[in-house]
Amino acid sequence: MPRPESLDLSADDIVSAAVAILHESGLDAVSMRSVSARLGVSPIPLYSRIGNKEALLDAVADRLLAELAPTAGADEAWTAYALRWAHELRSKLRTAPSRLILEGRRGAYVEASRPLIDGLRSGGLSPDRAVQACRLLMWAVVGFVAVEQGHERPATPARAPRSTLLGADPAGVTQDEVDALFDLHIRILVDGLEAGVGA
């Protein structure tokens, strides 16, 4: 039987294959060739359906960062909701490599901002103040996760001459300390916003 005249291959299928390779072998293993090979086609269909590698990674990031943020409870104080929003956002972001969460993820972040801005306004903050508070928390969470993920890489294994800087850096930081640091960071920001700093 002759094969169909056009491939039954959607952009979503391509993104799914890329995500599968990402989870199995890491971001460095995601290439136009590896994704097309997993789909059993040549690289050309990826270029016609997705564009190029940058667009593929954008689409992968959008997939991973869908439904980032929780919505506010009916009778939840805005401060409690802001804390919950930040912690949930962090745990979702941690599932994606830091290179994907940093570069041009505006669409996903605008979407994640909306429920927080709504919650802050319902809590009594002015529109301008709600946008300011949301930006502050968003940048804090995304930045924290980026540092946290860059931190996970152990010291260089190559035979480079590293300056050891005397007894400093005693094995870095434990996961518990990182969690406590995040909690403290967000709590100070929410407390400060509640106290009206910068208003």
Add this chain to the structure above:
Amino acid sequence: MPRPESLDLSADDIVSAAVAILHESGLDAVSMRSVSARLGVSPIPLYSRIGNKEALLDAVADRLLAELAPTAGADEAWTAYALRWAHELRSKLRTAPSRLILEGRRGAYVEASRPLIDGLRSGGLSPDRAVQACRLLMWAVVGFVAVEQGHERPATPARAPRSTLLGADPAGVTQDEVDALFDLHIRILVDGLEAGVGA
């Protein structure tokens, strides 16, 4: 005349060539081949003197991130010094690409932490509290700069189907707003630390 039996080429020369290419053409243009070509040698000497590409980028980052932080003035309040430390750290970090500031830069950051920890202890904070405050500020500044730099990339120029998410994301954020956001972020953190949140 016969050429010398061994190249007069130090690891520092290699890092300098890589930094020059980085500044002229960006991080993507820094390759083992481009650096060796600029030096007029084959790639082999880079491997024998530096190790591999990861070690080269580590060395480039260490060069760019030297002397990150200012020291405290004699009669400077610890809160004023902390604000100054954060702003100066940010402006130094912004000279390096975000991929270089995030991955495994512990040596440079430990060094930048030392004057702040000293300043905080001189200001009356306990040793544990000074370390906690320093970590908090360091993670906040590095994370902020990472987000700030990822933010600079405009939307994907490829012909990908982007979901535009109705009127959201009105041209992003201006540089003045980013500067104000950083200042607010750090001020809230220092205020919170002064008030004893989490102590």
Add this chain to the structure above:
DNA sequence: ACCTGAACACCGTTCAAGT
């Protein structure tokens, strides 16, 4: 011992050719 040319196994991307 330490270099170079050449090679290996990859990339992203595009072209001419097929159906």
Add this chain to the structure above:
DNA sequence: ACCTGAACACCGTTCAAGT
């Protein structure tokens, strides 16, 4: 129209060969 094989111009890394 839309695919494939092959190619182009790159990578990081290593090998055999030269001096």
